[in-house]
Amino acid sequence: MGHSIGYESEEGVFSTDSPLSNDGDNSGGSSNMGVGLKKGPWTSAEDAILVDYVKKHGEGNWNAVQKHSGLSRCGKSCRLRWANHLRPNLKKGAFTSEEERLIIELHAKMGNKWARMAAHLPGRTDNEIKNYWNTRIKRRQRAGLPLYPPEICLQASSENQENLNSSIVYGGDKGYHDILQNDGYETPNVIFDRLNILPYTPEFPDISASGSLINGFNCPQFHSFVPQMVGLQKRTQDPDETMSDYGEGAANEALSFDRVQNNNFENKTSQSYGLCFPYDPGHTEKLLPLGVNQDSHFTTNGFFSASKPFAGAETLELPSLQYQETDLGFWDPPPESMDSFIHASLSGPLSSHCTSPRSSGLLEALLYEAKALRKSENQLSDNATSSTTGGIADISAMKTCSTEFNGYLDPTSPSANSMGSIFNQCTPTHTIGSSLEEKMRVPHVKSEVVDESWFFDGETKDISNQMDCSRPDVILGSSWSTSGSAQRGSVTDAIAVLLGSAGTSTSASNRGLCSCTWNNMPSVCQMSDHP
DNA sequence: AACCACTCCAACCGCCATGTA
DNA sequence: CTACATGGCGGTTGGAGTGGT
Numbered sequence: 427m428g429h430s431i432g433y434e435s436e437e438g439v440f441s442t443d444s445p446l447s448n449d450g451d452n453s454g455g456s457s458n459m460g461v462g463l464k465k466g467p468w469t470s471a472e473d474a475i476l477v478d479y480v481k482k483h484g485e486g487n488w489n490a491v492q493k494h495s496g497l498s499r500c501g502k503s504c505r506l507r508w509a510n511h512l513r514p515n516l517k518k519g520a521f522t523s524e525e526e527r528l529i530i531e532l533h534a535k536m537g538n539k540w541a542r543m544a545a546h547l548p549g550r551t552d553n554e555i556k557n558y559w560n561t562r563i564k565r566r567q568r569a570g571l572p573l574y575p576p577e578i579c580l581q582a583s584s585e586n587q588e589n590l591n592s593s594i595v596y597g598g599d600k601g602y603h604d605i606l607q608n609d610g611y612e613t614p615n616v617i618f619d620r621l622n623i624l625p626y627t628p629e630f631p632d633i634s635a636s637g638s639l640i641n642g643f644n645c646p647q648f649h650s651f652v653p654q655m656v657g658l659q660k661r662t663q664d665p666d667e668t669m670s671d672y673g674e675g676a677a678n679e680a681l682s683f684d685r686v687q688n689n690n691f692e693n694k695t696s697q698s699y700g701l702c703f704p705y706d707p708g709h710t711e712k713l714l715p716l717g718v719n720q721d722s723h724f725t726t727n728g729f730f731s732a733s734k735p736f737a738g739a740e741t742l743e744l745p746s747l748q749y750q751e752t753d754l755g756f757w758d759p760p761p762e763s764m765d766s767f768i769h770a771s772l773s774g775p776l777s778s779h780c781t782s783p784r785s786s787g788l789l790e791a792l793l794y795e796a797k798a799l800r801k802s803e804n805q806l807s808d809n810a811t812s813s814t815t816g817g818i819a820d821i822s823a824m825k826t827c828s829t830e831f832n833g834y835l836d837p838t839s840p841s842a843n844s845m846g847s848i849f850n851q852c853t854p855t856h857t858i859g860s861s862l863e864e865k866m867r868v869p870h871v872k873s874e875v876v877d878e879s880w881f882f883d884g885e886t887k888d889i890s891n892q893m894d895c896s897r898p899d900v901i902l903g904s905s906w907s908t909s910g911s912a913q914r915g916s917v918t919d920a921i922a923v924l925l926g927s928a929g930t931s932t933s934a935s936n937r938g939l940c941s942c943t944w945n946n947m948p949s950v951c952q953m954s955d956h957p
Numbered sequence: 958a959a960c961c962a963c964t965c966c967a968a969c970c971g972c973c974a975t976g977t978a
Numbered sequence: 979c980t981a982c983a984t985g986g987c988g989g990t991t992g993g994a995g996t997g998g999t
Contacts, residue, residue, distance in 0.1 A: 509986095560989090
């Protein structure tokens with residue numbers, strides 16, 4: 427529609443783009459691409475032609491539509507028009523409450539898998555669902571309301587736990603790729619559960635894209651809000667906010683949010699966790715923007731600058747809400763849970779390193795890490811008991827990361843909200859997985875002054891103030907080395923060995939700046955899940 | 958009535974997976 | 979094995995519509 431670069435005519439807008447640009451990558455285009463193919467809204471006459479064609483020839487072979495029917499539309503456009511508007515049994519109109527509930531539920535399971543979600547909603551198209559999510563649901567975040575009602579969160583959580591249990595059934599030698607090939611949308615859950623990496627694997631949203639999906643993790647256990655938006659909206663009261671599915675949960679969330687706002691984070695330790703931003707300027711691999719404390723003041727700012735060197739701001743989509751019950755209490759964790767949190771974070775598979783198969787993406791990387799973890803498992807367990815001593819240091823390191831990330835904030839960026847949301851909601855997982863890589867990113871820390879009050883409360887700020895975030899030696903010395911560099915090195919070594927590289931822990935560490943695969947991972951290992 | 962802010966949603970874009978020659 | 983064609987998917991855009999001031 428608005429993308430048309432062409433000329434208007436009585437028939438609509440015709441593309442004058444080059445053939446290659448007519449259909450983006452030209453895929454799915456017709457053979458005479460770019461020869462006066464029409465863009466923009468479909469007319470009823472065009473619809474009639476398309477319907478007639480499909481009646482005669484059936485669906486598919488969309489490029490032939492233009493050839494055989496004279497319709498000046500590319501095959502892609504024809505398919506889209508048919509699928510979204512012309513095919514029979516399409517259900518038009520607003521989503522019913524049941525459909526809304528289902529969408530939310532499905533999104534909690536699948537993430538932004540609109541097509542798969544549409545398969546569960548007869549008569550609905552992926553586009554409809556997508557639009558629904560990106561608009562109506564999105565408004566909830568502006569009001570500081572959770573996208574997922576508590577029951578959905580709990581359900582997803584319990585189902586995730588089931589997946590975890592069932593995934594254990596898999597033989598240890600079963601190839602991960604075999605699992606990956608499973609087309610079920612729960613597959614990623616299985617993968618990550620099996621790898622014991624993610625108590626909570628959020629959907630990894632496109633940084634540049636709809637921030638709304640990120641905010642789908644406004645589950646109670648994450649308590650992510652969008653405070654920067656609250657109060658800025660002219661329309662704070664949204665009809666959707668009264669959506670029955672949310673009801674009490676929404677109210678609870680609102681209360682929680684108020685609590686956050688007024689109390690300035692009563693649990694200050696928890697909010698100091700995190701924010702290890704997977705920034706890797708070295709490549710454009712899929713990123714998993716994780717690690718910002720969901721309660722950090724990040725969203726008070728809530729802006730992220732895409733203009734900043736946040737290379738590789740792409741999406742690796744994974745199922746959302748793959749957390750486990752253990753995360754449910756993260757909002758207001760008691761001290762003991764923080765201890766266990768720190769313990770888990772330091773005893774877990776702290777494997778961030780550039781030896782991961784960057785080119786093959788996250789899942790490949792997972793495979794590698796899983797192998798490495800098996801090798802280093804014993805070492806990790808041996809060191810686990812002493813790992814808590816590095817908790818503060820890790821916090822500092824993560825805080826440093828947050829500072830680093832704050833350097834990329836740009837209030838003018840439209841993506842800011844997205845990023846804020848991302849980090850707001852991913853922290854619990856990622857912070858647990860304070861990794862070597864996270865610390866190796868420290869040298870990227872920008873020297874520009876940031877207002878840490880956006881991120882940290884006074885207690886943790888004290889720690890950060892004592893650190894020169896621009897100095898990797900400080901970071902490494904204070905957090906890395908004290909929190910078990912040996913074990914981390916062992917992990918790195920293990921992976922290096924697996925990859926056949928000559929990497930040692932040192933060399934791997936030195937490559938940390940260019941690594942990102944595990945930066946992208948919420949490399950959390952619930953040690954309790956390990957045998 | 959005019960203006961503005963915001964929402965909705967149809968359609969496009971770009972990437973990816975798969976099939977086939 | 980490679981290149982190409984095709985279909986599908988998710989993200990994004992921008993005009994139209996709506997409501998408030």
